[in-house]
Amino acid sequence: xxxxxxxxxxxxxxxxxxxxxxxxxxxxxxxxxxxxxxxxxxxxxxxxxxxxxxxxxxxxxxxxxxxxxxxxxxxxxxxxxxxxxxxxxxxxxxxxxxxxxxxxxxxxxxxxxxxxxxxxxxxxxxxxxxxxxxxxxxxxx
Numbered sequence: 001x002x003x004x005x006x007x008x009x010x011x012x013x014x015x016x017x018x019x020x021x022x023x024x025x026x027x028x029x030x031x032x033x034x035x036x037x038x039x040x041x042x043x044x045x046x047x048x049x050x051x052x053x054x055x056x057x058x059x060x061x062x063x064x065x066x067x068x069x070x071x072x073x074x075x076x077x078x079x080x081x082x083x084x085x086x087x088x089x090x091x092x093x094x095x096x097x098x099x100x101x102x103x104x105x106x107x108x109x110x111x112x113x114x115x116x117x118x119x120x121x122x123x124x125x126x127x128x129x130x131x132x133x134x135x136x137x138x139x140x141x
Contacts, residue, residue, distance in 0.1 A: 001068070001069065002134065002135065003100055003134045003135060004097065005097050005098065005099065005100060006096065006097060008095060009066040009094070010093065011058050011062050011066070011092070012090060012091070014087075014089055014090045014091065015085070015087060015088070017035065017087050017088075019054075020035065020048070020051065021035055023054045033045065033049050045084055046084075047087060048086060049084050050086065052079070052081040052121075055085050055091055055093070055113050055121060055122060056113070056122055056124065058091070058093035059077065059093055059095055059111045062093060063126065067095060070131075071131040072128050072129070074128055075106070075128055076127040077126045078124050078125050078126075079123070080122065080123050081121070082120050082121060083115060083120065083121045085115060085121050089116060090116040091113050091114065092113065092114045094111070094114070095109045095110070095111050096109060096111075104129065105129065106128070107130050109126045109127075110123075111126055
């Protein structure tokens with residue numbers, strides 16, 4: 001596959017309480033809003049929150065397996081957390097090629113995670129280094 005500006009890829013999933021607990025144990029994020037519904041509600045949320053960075057990790061998963069694909073190296077990620085994602089709530093992560101630097105080879109992406117109700121949970125940008133096989137510098141955009 002040769003990358004072009006505007007190409008996009010999508011992944012959908014929800015996160016279980018067990019997955020969140022495992023992530024929290026690895027990341028040392030022991031904030032009870034990630035595993036205790038009463039603590040989450042006391043903080044003003046409807047239910048247990050999926051850590052935002054766990055949701056944002058879907059972007060890297062898409063880049064490393066779908067677009068561009070294997071061999072992609074994540075160089076930079078910025079994210080804004082706009083709405084909470086709750087346990088067992090489906091979220092759709094989308095990445096879209098924004099810019100290609102053929103001289104490096106580096107690709108910039110727009111990233112967005114949308115909840116099942118249509119609310120945007122996360123927006124951001126990513127920059128990745130890609131294997132040259134994904135670029136065709138004769139067709140620069």
